[in-house]
Structures are given as C-alpha cells and as structure tokens.
Amino acid sequence: MSAAPTVTAQKGMSTRRVVLASFIGTAIEWYDFYLYGTAAALVFNKLFFPSFSALAGTLLALSTYTAGFIARPLGGIVMGHFGDRVGRKSMLVLSLLMMGTATTLIGVLPTYAVAGVWAPVLLVVLRMVQGFGVGGEWGGAVLMAVEHAPRNSRGYFGAWPQVGVPAGLLLANGVFITLTSALGDAAFSTWGWRIPFLLSAALVLVGLFIRLQIEESPDFQQVVDAGDVDRRPLMTLVRTQRRTVLLAAGVKIMQNSIFYIFTVFVLTYVTTVLGLSKSVALTGVLISSALSLFSLLFFGWLSDQYGRRRVYLAGTIASTLFAFPFFWLLDTRSTLLIWVAMVIGMIGHDMMYGPQAAYFSELFDARVRYSGASLGYQFSSLLAGGLSPVLAVALLGVANNHHWPIAVYMIVVGAISLVALRFSPETYRGDRLTQTGAPQECP
Template structure:
C-alpha cells in the first residue's frame, strides 16, 4: 500500500513537472512571438518603415509579422520529425533557445534612420527565425503534457500548454503597456519598445532551467523501447495520414483568424479607426487574455466529458455570430462595451482552442504524432493568422467598413466548422493511439 502511494506521488510530481515545464516554456515563446505582433501594430511602422504612409507602414509591418508564419511549417517539419525520432524533450530545449536569441537581437536592431533598408531586411530575417523556432515548439510542448497526463483527461492535460498563448500575450502586452506608461511617445519610439525584447534573455534562462529538469514523454520511451519509431515520420504522415492532416489544418484556420482579429488587428482598429489611445487599446487585450487563462483549461476539461467536437463547434459557431456584433461595439467608443466585445470574442476562441490540442494530436498515431500535429497546426497559420491582419487592414483601406472584415472572418470559421464536423470524436480513445505500421529500420 505504501509502495503504491509513493509511486502515485512520484507519478503526480512527474506529470506536474511536465505540465509546468510546457506551460512556462510555451508562455515565454509566445511572449516573444506576440511581442513582435504588438510592436508591429504600435511601433515598427515608425521605426523600420518610416518613409511611407502610416497605413501602408502598418501593412508592411504586418507583412514582416506574417513571415514568421511562413517559417513555422518549416520549423514544424524539422522539429516534428526530430520529436518523433529523438524525443519531445530535446526539441523543446532547442526551440526555446532559438526564440530567445532571435527576440533579444530584435531588441538591439538599429532602425531605418541608422542603417536604412538593412533595418527592415534584418527585422524580417529575425522574424523568420522566430517563426522557425515556434514551429517546433507547439507540438513538443503539447505532447509532453498529453503523454504524461491521465489518458482519461487528455483534453484537460493538453489544454495547459495552450494557456501559454494568453499568458504570453498578457506578458507581452503588459510589459509594453508598462513601458508606454513609463516613457513619453518620443522615448518609447527611441528605446522604450526595446526593453521588452531584451527582457527575453532573462525569461529564456528561467525557461531552460525548468525544461532541462523535465523527463522524456513515457509514450515516446515506450515506442523507442519497442522499436516502433518511423525512420521518416513526416513522409509517413504525408503517405498515410493525408486526411487527418487536412482536418488538422482546416480545423485551426478559422480559430487562428478569429484570434488575430480579436487580439492583434483590434489594437490597430481601436487606435487608428476608433481613435482610442494606445494604452487603453492594449488594456482591452490584456483584460480578455487574463480571463482566457482560466477558460482554456476549463473548456479543455469539458471536452473530456462531452467530447472535443461539441465544445469546438460551439466556439466556432459562436464566433461566426459574434463577429458581426464585435465591430459595432468597438465603434461605440464606450470602453466597457469595447471590453465586453473583446471578452466574448475571446471566449468563443477559447472554446475552440481549449480542446484543439487534444483534438489535433489524437488524429495521428503515436509514432508520427509530433510530425503530424505540428505540421497541421502550423500550416493553418499561413492561411489563417499570417494573412488575417494584412487582409483586415487591406479590406478596411478598400471599403472603409468593418463589414467585409466580419464576412472574411465568418468564411474562415466556416472552414473550421466543416473540418471539425467531418473528424471522428476521439475523446473516448483513452489508450495510446496505435503506432503507424512502418517500424524503424535499424
């Protein structure tokens, strides 16, 4: 009896360490990624693209932001393959270092006034490196939590790394807001925006210390012991899991578009179209992100009880309906109504994002899971989040109305709804999904 208690306590500590390592590391990596996005909305058009019209400068800044999304599938291909071949833990250490170093270098990058056209070129290159690191981060972090977790509560376990998104967003916007309060406009443009990027070095050091103490995924260790690893996991996914890959990609496209409208384009809309000051606009996003830290695991746990698909579909359908009320509420200039608009939009997103990790990873066999889930997740980013701010700004510039933007979001969410509807319900698959038939050739 005592032996069982000790074993149970050890198992709990191992799971807690795996989940906390995934959450903290993922939060830091999304901090780096969102820091760029928010700075693109507030600063980069002035510092790196100052010779063009402000709206065009914002488009160019968001264009450099989109480069990170193009790099993410490449990172998913490389690190997803390594995650299935060498283990989940190793890729998490490497990706955290890549993100941290590239973010720190952005913080010391001279602006257009100092080095001319080399400034936006170097900025775009560093953004590409950021995206490459993040492309390998998500799959490894989610699988470490899911594969260490209780098989009957995979939705809950896999949802914890998902809160890294609002935590990273909260941290990035919080530090930038603090710098806006501490500096005037001239000082913020000169050096204040750089401080949050340089802070990444300290945060990454903390994240590395935590991740190095996490043990490898037990499911990966079992696959390795049984000789069930695949020599080329990504090729196996493309050969035998094409339907699942399409579902994984399509199910997240609308989720991604809705997110970047509710948290990134909203800052541009509120500051440039509504006339709200920068501090108030970022506070709106902070309030919504803070509440999502609670709702994501709650909705992930709900997917263990009622199924992944019902929770996911409720969020997607709710977002389709809400987006047509979202912009009119922003146009009221009433701060409580603006906060309400963003909160409900983010709540619909959380209903999709909470079960998304378990939904996506459970589509694939265990020995190609990191490759398949990572690639599906990141491919959707190119069609979803990468283009969403650019398309939204372009649509507003062409039509001077929020309605085309709302229609665009609704169409992207329709793709998500169809993809989720054709997927199988996996919440009752409590055991490990059987590995693909092709074993490793030693």
C-alpha cells in the first residue's frame, strides 16, 4: 500500500532536483551572456572602439553584442540535433562549459590600446562562442524541466528555467553596480570591468556539479527505449513541422525585442539621451528583474489554469499598447517614474515569457522537440534580440535622440506576434508532449 506514495514522492523529488538544476545552470549562463550586454552598453565603446564618438562607439559595441545572437541559431541547430539524438543532459553540460570558458577569456582580453584591431576581433569571436552555447542552453533546460513535470503543471515547472534569465540579469547588473560603487568609474573602466567576467569560472564549476547529478529526461528515455530515435531530427522537423517553427519564431519576436530594449538599450537611453547616472538605469533593471523572479512563475502557473496562448496574447497586447507610454515615463527624468516604466514593461514581457517554455515544448513531438523548440526560439532571437538594441540606437541617431521610431518599432513587432498567435494552436490540454511517434504538422 505504501509503494505508490513512495514512488510518487521520489518522482516529485526528482522533478524538483531537475528544475533546480535547470534554474541554476540557466541563471549562470545568462549571467555570462548579460555581462556582455551591460559592458557593451557602458564601457566597451571606450575600451574597444575609442576612436569613435560616444554614440558611434556604443553602436559598434552593441554590434559586437549582436554577434552572439548570430551564433545562437547555429547553437540551437547543432545542440538541438544532438539533444534529440543523444539526450538533453549532455548538451546542457556542454553549453555551460562553452559559456563559462568564453566569458572567463573575455575577462583577460587585451583592449584596443594594447592589441589594436585584434582586440575587437577577439571580442567578437568570444561573443560568438557565448552565443553558440546559449543557443543550445535554452532548449535543453526547458525540456528537462517540462518533460519531468506533471502534465497539469508544465507551465509552472517550465517557468523555472525562465526565471534563470532575470536571475542571471540580476546577478550581472548587481555585480556591475557593486563594483562601480566600490571602485569608482575610473578604476572600473580601467580594470574593474574584468572582475565580473572572471567570476564566471567559479560559477560554472557550481553549475556543472549540479547538472551532472540529474537524470536524463523521461520523454527522451522513452524514445530511446522504443527504438524511435530520429537520426536526422532537423530534416524531419523541416519536412513535417516547418510551419510550427515559423509560428513559434513569430510568437516570440515581440517578447525578445522588448526585453533587450528594456534591459540593454535603456542603459544607453538613460545615460546618453537623458543625461542621468548609469546607476538609475541599472537599479531599474535590478528592480524589474527581482520582480520577474516571481511574476514569471505566476504567469507560468496561470497558463496551466487558462491556457498558454491566452496568457501570452494578453502580454503581447499589453506590451504593444505600452510602447509610447514607456518612453513618456522615461522622458520625465524622474528616477521613480523611470523605475515604474521598467517594472510595467517587464510585467507585460513576463506574461509572454512565463508560459513560453511549456508552450514551445508542447508544440513539438518528442523525437524532434529539442530541435524544434530551439530553432523557433533562437531564429527569433537573431531577428529580434540581436537587432533590437542596435536598431534602437541607430533609430535614436536618425531621429536626433527622439524616441518615436523606437516605439513604432515595438508596435510593429507586437503586430507580428499577434498575427503569429492568431494562427498558433492552444496546447495546454493537448497530449502532444507525450507523443513519440512521427511528428504531425500543427493545424
């Protein structure tokens, strides 16, 4: 009589362990990824592009930031392929190693004053290694969490790896704020900026230890046991579910675009256009990221109750309508209202990002799920996340530091996501996640 409760308790403990490992590993990887974004917006223009104006140097620094996004689809394709062939766990370990190594090497990279043109070249190479690693990270982390989760709680458990994103951002910006306050701008710009990158080595060791303890995904193991592993998952995906991949990319484009405007471009806008201290924007990012630790879980849970598509749609509409009000609040130059703008913006974002892990996982069948979820996610990240801060800075220069073209851009990507959602299915009560046979195109 006691065997069933014991098995259930053990399964629950295993799920919690996997979710914790996904969250911690993802937080470390995104700490690495966001360190670069913060440094690109604040100090890399002076260190690697010193011969250009402040705005042009920032644009070039953010362009190297975009290089990471160019590599992300490639990482998603390669690691998605092997994640569907040899398992989710091994790809999670590999992605963490790649991110940690690249980030640590950025911490010892010579600047333009020492190495000349080789400095930005090496910076771009290491940024692309980061992008490749994080391109394979997301699919593996969310699939491990979702595929271990009870059927009626996939949204909630799938949101835990998503929480790793603001946790990494919170950690990265927290380290930057602490160091700039402790060292001062001069010392931080000279050598202090290296410390956050070097800290990555210790964090990666912690993440590796945790990830090596978890079990492989039960859904993938079921595919293996059935002898149903697809040797060419990407080709199968393109042949049978390419429409779903494109819809997933369209659904994501709004969420990804506004996230980097709210967390990266805002640093440039507040300091360059508004002439305020960088601590104003960094503190706003910290506050909104801290709240996201809870709101992402809430919206993931809400999608278990009312549906992924419904919650996602509400977030897309709210974020589109907030495009102009966001900048109106920033332009008041009131520290409090700037923080309010950033918090409201991130809540709308979290309504999309919280359910996204479960939603994208449920769109694809087990044999090609790593490839499908990763490709839809990372293709959109290249078009949206990689370009949005660079495009925003470029539009800012064209419009003589006026925000209206950027707000219009946010509305356009919102419209794209709304159209994609219109043609995307609801998934939260379906059983696609448990299917291991040949994939079928979503209606």
